[in-house]
Amino acid sequence: MARTTHDVLSVEWVRLELLRTAYSTRGGLFSRMDPRVVLAWYLLMALAPWFTHSTGVLALLFALGAVSVALARVGPLVLGLFLIGLLGNVVGLFAASFLFGGDLGTLVALAELNLKLGAVSMASMAAFVSLDPEKLSDALLWFRAPELLAFGVSYGYRMLPILVDEYVTVFEGQRLRHAPVERPGLLGWRVILQWCTLAVTAFYPIMLNTAKNVRTTVEALETRGFTYAAANPVGRRLRLASLRTAGLDWVVLVVSVVAVLAAYRLGALLPL
Amino acid sequence: MSTQVPPRPAEDERRGALRGTIDGIRRTELSTSQKLMIFVLSMSLFGLSNIILEIIPDPSIGPVDVSVSYMVFVPLTVAALFSPFWAALGAPLGEIVFTDLLMGDFSGLAEVEGFLQMFLAVFIAGSLVRNPRSRVQIAIASVVLVLVDKVLSAVVDLSKVWIGVEDAELVEGLPQSMLALETIGLGVDVIMSGVLLGAIPAMWLIPALHGKIEPLMGMRPRVPGEPIPGAAPRTPLFVGGALLLSVASFGFAFLEAFDISAGAFEPDFIDRFGSGFLLVAVAAIAVVLTVAVLLFRLSRRAAETAGS
Numbered sequence: 001m002a003r004t005t006h007d008v009l010s011v012e013w014v015r016l017e018l019l020r021t022a023y024s025t026r027g028g029l030f031s032r033m034d035p036r037v038v039l040a041w042y043l044l045m046a047l048a049p050w051f052t053h054s055t056g057v058l059a060l061l062f063a064l065g066a067v068s069v070a071l072a073r074v075g076p077l078v079l080g081l082f083l084i085g086l087l088g089n090v091v092g093l094f095a096a097s098f099l100f101g102g103d104l105g106t107l108v109a110l111a112e113l114n115l116k117l118g119a120v121s122m123a124s125m126a127a128f129v130s131l132d133p134e135k136l137s138d139a140l141l142w143f144r145a146p147e148l149l150a151f152g153v154s155y156g157y158r159m160l161p162i163l164v165d166e167y168v169t170v171f172e173g174q175r176l177r178h179a180p181v182e183r184p185g186l187l188g189w190r191v192i193l194q195w196c197t198l199a200v201t202a203f204y205p206i207m208l209n210t211a212k213n214v215r216t217t218v219e220a221l222e223t224r225g226f227t228y229a230a231a232n233p234v235g236r237r238l239r240l241a242s243l244r245t246a247g248l249d250w251v252v253l254v255v256s257v258v259a260v261l262a263a264y265r266l267g268a269l270l271p272l
Numbered sequence: 273m274s275t276q277v278p279p280r281p282a283e284d285e286r287r288g289a290l291r292g293t294i295d296g297i298r299r300t301e302l303s304t305s306q307k308l309m310i311f312v313l314s315m316s317l318f319g320l321s322n323i324i325l326e327i328i329p330d331p332s333i334g335p336v337d338v339s340v341s342y343m344v345f346v347p348l349t350v351a352a353l354f355s356p357f358w359a360a361l362g363a364p365l366g367e368i369v370f371t372d373l374l375m376g377d378f379s380g381l382a383e384v385e386g387f388l389q390m391f392l393a394v395f396i397a398g399s400l401v402r403n404p405r406s407r408v409q410i411a412i413a414s415v416v417l418v419l420v421d422k423v424l425s426a427v428v429d430l431s432k433v434w435i436g437v438e439d440a441e442l443v444e445g446l447p448q449s450m451l452a453l454e455t456i457g458l459g460v461d462v463i464m465s466g467v468l469l470g471a472i473p474a475m476w477l478i479p480a481l482h483g484k485i486e487p488l489m490g491m492r493p494r495v496p497g498e499p500i501p502g503a504a505p506r507t508p509l510f511v512g513g514a515l516l517l518s519v520a521s522f523g524f525a526f527l528e529a530f531d532i533s534a535g536a537f538e539p540d541f542i543d544r545f546g547s548g549f550l551l552v553a554v555a556a557i558a559v560v561l562t563v564a565v566l567l568f569r570l571s572r573r574a575a576e577t578a579g580s
Binding site: 092099148149152153155156157159160163164167196199200203204206207208210211212214215217218219221222226227 | 304305308309311312313315316317319320321323324343345346349361362365366369370449453469473477480481484485488489490
């Protein structure tokens with residue numbers, strides 16, 4: 001599915017972008033795969049960078065991560081946050097060690113660590129952007145993760161947009177009922193202080209609302225036998241019956257394994 | 273626990289340690305659905321607060337981040353008013369599900385240590401609040417929460433750089449600068465997260481919600497001096513100890529792997545790959561399995577108490 005508008009960086013855009021991420025409406029390779037295979041693929045890609053100190057191997061694994069991010073069609077918000085975090089980390093640590101008498105050698109040493117962390121987080125972006133809540137929680141259940149975890153995942157993804165909406169409504173309502181500050185003060189600190197106070201006080205009604213919502217949800221769940229159904233083998237089998245692996249899953253997994261092994265072999269030969 | 277609300281106690285009136293059933297009808301034990309409610313409440317509220325912080329830009333002075341890392345008062349409120357154990361189980365999961373998975377910030381095994389740190393921090397801090405109306409206890413608890421979490425994560429961070437960078441001590445200035453950064457970061461975090469967005473809001477919010485939010489969830493407000501609801505005396509200690517051990521073993525696993533692969537830097541690829549790979553993999557799997565089994569046991573126990 002194509003997405004056209006991302007012209008303004010606003011809270012609303014961030015919210016919509018989160019929703020797109022949560023429900024993986026962008027398509028992409030991994031969203032067509034079986035969730036269990038995607039999790040296995042993720043484990044492979046996330047563990048692989050930790051077993052080497054060779055910069056060449058890490059650079060190849062980083063490139064592999066970049067390819068999978070492109071294949072998964074990760075959105076601009078998530079990608080932007082990742083890039084800012086990675087660059088900020090490099091620049092910050094370099095500046096600090098420069099103060100303590102380091103030189104360009106420090107930057108090289110840091111490149112190794114950041115390539116490692118970057119490769120791991122790109123794999124996680126590719127995998128989790130492509131899984132919608134239902135698939136992810138089914139896959140977790142299949143791997144015998146605790147039921148609370150699987151439940152938390154599917155509940156969290158569903159409730160997040162509602163909660164954020166509710167919070168924004170309360171916050172805007174409070175802001176409307178407050179007079180703007182008379183003088184902004186140095187660097188507008190009074191404005192910032194008022195915003196922070198409002199952001200915190202908005203939690204009072206939000207907590208009461210959420211408590212009510214949670215009670216309704218849990219009572220509805222327990223009426224349907226949530227706690228017992230999750231532990232019952234028949235119920236579990238019924239829920240997981242829809243999971244199927246197809247040819248595509250195995251092709252992707254095998255190609256990734258081969259690519260990681262090739263990265264280990266070729267990376268050692270690279271003059272880095 | 274019934275939905276009946278007892279008359280509000282006068283400020284700080286202690287009723288002594290009540291055990292077992294209260295006046296023959298109400299119980300201090302939580303039922304399964306009440307545990308689930310506390311868990312879900314803590315998860316969604318902490319997740320929401322993390323999303324809000326994610327939208328706010330992070331200011332930083334040079335390499336030191338002066339932003340707020342999380343809103344401490346949110347999990348502390350749930351822990352102090354309901355049950356520390358179930359709030360502590362829910363809060364880090366909310367962080368993982370809402371922010372890390374959604375924002376693509378999910379770091380795999382590193383999330384396990386994040387979960388353990390946050391769990392321990394919220395549980396310890398929540399258990400410190402014996403009286404939800406005492407502002408002193410609340411202030412202490414919120415600072416303790418940040419301290420426990422940040423000291424643990426600083427230790428893990430330092431060891432990570434040690435392991436991630438092959439010859440950290442040979443790179444001039446790196447260890448010192450990391451240590452300095454972590455120390456400054458800890459101080460900033462205690463002030464920003466622990467006091468400004470921790471103690472101050474919590475001191476207002478927890479007494480304000482006490483007695484108002486519990487009836488909405490079908491529970492009776494906590495009375496000062498009562499045993500903490502939902503905290504079986506032996507199990508949390510045991511679990512806490514086990515979790516601490518697993519954090520430690522996590523660090524050790526990587527340390528050992530570092531020693532071995534640093535020692536053998538020949539082009540003999542299979543050898544290096546074999547030893548390092550197996551050791552780390554086995555250790556990591558063991559830690560994850562232990563944690564998984566523990567969590568599984570806990571959810572089992574929750575189911576059992578419901579059955580009885």
